[in-house]
Amino acid sequence: MDRDFSRQNFLGDDSQEVFESTHVSVVGCGGGGSQIGTALSHIGFLNYTLVDPDTVDNSNLVRMLGATKQDVEEETPKIKIVERVIKGINPNANVELVDKRWQDAIGTSKLSKSKIIFSCLDSLRDRLELEAFARRHNIIVIDFGTTIYGEKGNYASCGQVVMSKPGGPCFRCVGFITDKALELEDQKYGAAGMRPQVVWSNGILANLAIGLAVDLLTSWSNDPKEVFYVHYDGNKLELKPNPNMKKLSEKALSCKCYG
Numbered sequence: 354m355d356r357d358f359s360r361q362n363f364l365g366d367d368s369q370e371v372f373e374s375t376h377v378s379v380v381g382c383g384g385g386g387s388q389i390g391t392a393l394s395h396i397g398f399l400n401y402t403l404v405d406p407d408t409v410d411n412s413n414l415v416r417m418l419g420a421t422k423q424d425v426e427e428e429t430p431k432i433k434i435v436e437r438v439i440k441g442i443n444p445n446a447n448v449e450l451v452d453k454r455w456q457d458a459i460g461t462s463k464l465s466k467s468k469i470i471f472s473c474l475d476s477l478r479d480r481l482e483l484e485a486f487a488r489r490h491n492i493i494v495i496d497f498g499t500t501i502y503g504e505k506g507n508y509a510s511c512g513q514v515v516m517s518k519p520g521g522p523c524f525r526c527v528g529f530i531t532d533k534a535l536e537l538e539d540q541k542y543g544a545a546g547m548r549p550q551v552v553w554s555n556g557i558l559a560n561l562a563i564g565l566a567v568d569l570l571t572s573w574s575n576d577p578k579e580v581f582y583v584h585y586d587g588n589k590l591e592l593k594p595n596p597n598m599k600k601l602s603e604k605a606l607s608c609k610c611y612g
């Protein structure tokens with residue numbers, strides 16, 4: 354039985370062909386990556402590279418779509434869980450599984466064939482490396498993530514969706530990654546402790562990332578997005594353009610960081 358995509362016809366006459374022929378990668382297949390894989394599969398994407406070296410554990414069940422108690426008992430690799438969800442929806446999907454760090458699979462995987470890489474990474478340094486790789490191969494990176502600050506009784510939750518598109522401003526030029534933030538990250542390295550994350554923040558940001566990807570591929574909105582950096586306030590439950598977007602210089606907009 355063929356799937357019925359008529360409810361998303363507004364995306365364009367050839368949109369389904371575009372989704373079916375586009376190679377997408379998800380780097381980091383935990384809470385955020387599981388949301389991306391699930392949504393992409395519902396939309397009809399068929400060609401994936403999924404990257405994550407980890408297996409699922411008990412703390413992942415609060416936020417990883419598709420993960421079950423049995424997966425925790427069997428220590429199922431996270432990439433296998435996302436693959437299972439994707440293939441449950443599209444049995445014909447081509448899913449390449451990479452059970453190591455993305456840096457260790459550059460020459461042996463289809464990562465460089467991606468049109469879009471969804472970055473669900475924890476560290477800024479990792480993101481910078483991924484962006485450099487993506488620029489070399491003319492790949493769009495859509496990054497999203499959340500952070501929780503503060504202490505008991507006074508927590509602040511925030512997050513971002515930020516795009517690095519070849520020819521447009523990079524993560525440094527939009528002010529997402531700064532020397533100061535990298536320095537702070539290096540100081541805290543090894544003492545990060547638990548990283549708080551919740552399924553709804555992941556879901557909000559992952560689905561915004563998906564909406565951006567679909568728009569980039571189909572242009573259905575007639576609202577071209579060359580630069581994209583959205584701030585999420587998890588306490589107010591608001592999404593807004595990151596304040597940096599108002600003051601991007603010509604130099605930033607015509608980023609030459611990657612030659």
Ligand SMILES: [Zn+2]
Binds near residue numbers: 522523525608611
């Ligand atoms: Zn730049």
